[in-house]
Amino acid sequence: TADGQASLADNQLAVDIKGALTDISLLSGDAKGAIAFALNAQGAGTAPDLSLTVNSDRLSVAEREITGLRLTATGKADAANPAANVQLTGNVAGQPLQGSAVLATSDGKRAINGLLLSLGKNRISGDLALDEAFVPDGTVALDLPDIGPLAALALEKAEGDVRGTIDFSKTGNAPEVTIKASTASISRGDVSAKTVTIDASIANYLAAPVISGKIRADSVTSGGTVIRGIDV
Structure with a gap:
């Protein structure tokens, strides 16, 4: 449910909306509870x-x-100088x-600075530069000894560990992402894998993706x- 007001007069925008999702099991059968939200634009x-x-x-x-989950986002929706x-x-x-995370614009250059998500011993961190189309350039580091709590945040059920990096770059004008990651074990539902290493690149991933690299695993169930003995 949601209610509120929205108006645009003399190029002035005014939005004030509040609402709630009273049963998040509609999004995931593994989840129970309610979420409230509020949006304001002026x-x-x-x-x-x-x-x-x-x-x-x-x-x-x-x-x-x-418990006590709270997400806040403030900023300015300015196409030339976005901030958040x-x-x-x-x-x-x-x-x-x-x-x-902070989205900042300086001298016409956009960047996401201080990207950080920590949960217990799990940590995701990085800094990314963004071009005019918000395509990223930079590295995100993953140090996730126990992905279960993070999966719960995404309304999912999974177990295991993941460590590695996700590197965003460009070859000419084509964006590329390189993933280097490993896990001793990981599982979701009736699918599981042990001793997995990934060293792969996806070239031109927005328009015509081309995947190359190596994936090795002792076993996948x-x-x-x-x-057993996967090496592709």
């Missing part, structure tokens, strides 16, 4: 100031309790959750089927 129609808040007192996802500050806090299964 200012020139071409560059309004924005404020978004999403919060929940308590959620239950894949047998993990998420995003903060995330909460607690997942007794572990503190913190997230932050799907239901009752087990494949």
